[in-house]
Amino acid sequence: MLKETLARNIVRYRKERGLTQEELAARLGLSFQAVSKWENAQSLPExxxxxxxxxxxxxxxxxLLGYLSYDKAVTVYEEEYKTPDYIWGLEPNSACYQVLQLMPPTRRLKLLDIGCGEGKDAVFFARNGYDVTAFDITDAGISKTKRLAEKTGVHVNVFKADIMDFRLDSGFDVLYSSGVLHYIKPDFRDEIFDNYKRFTNENGLHVFNVFVHKPFIAPPPEKETNAHKWHSGELIGHYRDWFLHESSEVVFDCNSSGVPHQHAMTKLIARKVSA
Incomplete structure (x- = not known):
């Protein structure tokens, strides 16, 4: 596991620094083959x-070794979630009801909430009988998720993780994410979505939405430095080989941060079907 984590992180941070394998090797006084072996998880650095x-x-x-460590908050929501109120409310996203319709928990179904925020959707799924795992990058969000689950009388396996670092290594029946995928950098989307798809059980669902860039909509007021643009049609491109229940685009009003503004969003529901 350490080899795979370190390999992935060396690739990630090398690319972020704009270095080739040869350039990284030269700075370390090594052959590029040594760096290649690290990045392919064939060996570990001394x-x-x-x-x-x-x-x-x-x-x-x-x-670098895969342990979360940040000198500053990765997202503005670390501070936003410290309020005693649930800033997104407690009403589940409408997509949660679509999951219930398309894949009701008539048997044990494992569901992963990617970037669960304050936990309202994760707890909704747990209340309705799913075996729920969830993660978020904010300590405040994780704490609120745990409190909400405890108050509701359900269990959610919630932990801290960065969407850029986290990879699946076991199967899930449902992958769900709302308002989080813009934190995935463009260069890593293919690899991350390949991982999500590979570890989705047969007949499983992906229920995702993502903010998309439109030139006629002003940037959101939060000024998230770790947010990265998606474009119309980009998300569906990762699911050419899956059955599509829905792929739509909406523009809606938002009042987050107390500033009225608009978002454009792509919504997707896709099912893994065998050939």
Whole structure:
């Protein structure tokens, strides 16, 4: 597991620094084959190389090895979620009801909520009989998810993870995410969605939405530095080989941060069907 995590992170941070394998190898005084073996999880760097590798990639050793470590909040919602109120309310997203219709929990179904925020949707799914796992990058969001689950009398396996770092290694029946996928950098979308699809059980569902860029809609007021643009048609492109229950685009009004504005959003529901 360490080899795979380190391999993925070396690729990620090398690309973020704009380095080729050859350039990284030259800075470390190694052959590019050595770097290639690291990135293909065929070998691990020598322990003595980690400080130099960390400095070259401009990332802490702990984060390079897959341990969450941040000097500052990754998202503005770390502070937003510290309010005692649930800023998104407690009413589940309308897509939650579509999951219930398309894949009711008449048997044990494992569901993953990717970027669960304050937990309202994750807890809704748990109340309705799904075996729910959820993660978020915010400590405040995780705490509120746990409190809401406890108050409701259900269990949600919730933990802290970064959507850029997290990968599945076991199967789920439903993958669900609302308002989070814009935190995935464009260069990593193919690899991350391939992972999500590979670890989805046969006949499983992906129920996702993502904000899309439109030139006639002003940028949102939150100024999220870690947000990355998606474009119309981009999300559906990852699901050419799946059955599509829905792929639509909407424009809606929003009042987050107390500033009225609009968003354009692509909604997708896709099912994994065998050939």
């Amino acid at each position: 322990l003595s190389l980690l400080p130099q590798l960390s400095a070259t990639l401009q990332v802490g050793i702990d984060k």
